[in-house]
Amino acid sequence: MASSDTIFGRILSGEIPCQEVYADDLCLAFRDVNPQAPVHVLVIPREPIAQLGEATDEHEALLGHLLLVAAKVARLEGLESWRTVINSGADAGQTVFHLHLHVIGGRPLAWPPG
Template identity: 85%
Template sequence: MSQDTIFGRILRGEIPCDQVYADEHCLAFRDVTPQAPVHVLVIPREPIPQLSEAQAEHQNLLGHLLLVAAKVAKQEGLQDFRTVINSGADAGQTVFHLHVHVIGGRPLAWPPG
């Protein structure tokens, strides 16, 4: 369950994070294993395990997460950046609490892997 993940523990204040943004709907913090000079995770406070489990009632929250991702990228000085949402283990999701990766600060290749 999403509340029992490391992100749930971060949201509850049990594990510290390098916070870069917070509001009533989400929290953004630096990834502890960054894949680029800037690698921030934006997570909803509501525990949605993965994007494929989001429902119609999450529409505003999902839009908010992307707007926050863009805001964080700008705050971090990025003009060009990548947002990634992995949904499911085969897609590379390792923490089952929905999160948006904001990655930038170097040229990013495609396909990503």
């Protein structure tokens, strides 16, 4: 499991401020401080799961909720097209070990991403 002392844990505790886009009892969505597109929002669960690879059957409803919130965030941001990315593990580009979804859009996105 992720530690609550990651930067995202510190954001959730209010120790570090963020530009909140959406929040509910299960998650928080906020603007990425290093955006890769005009819209780049992170959606994080309040429960500290380190990465998608550590999620269990108990997290099924939470994972579905995070995807629905990603779509809600895209609509709130006025996006008609967007990319949702989940990096799981260091070799996949994950740098903060607290599960998070990237909602990226506002410009054409190439494929493959990298």
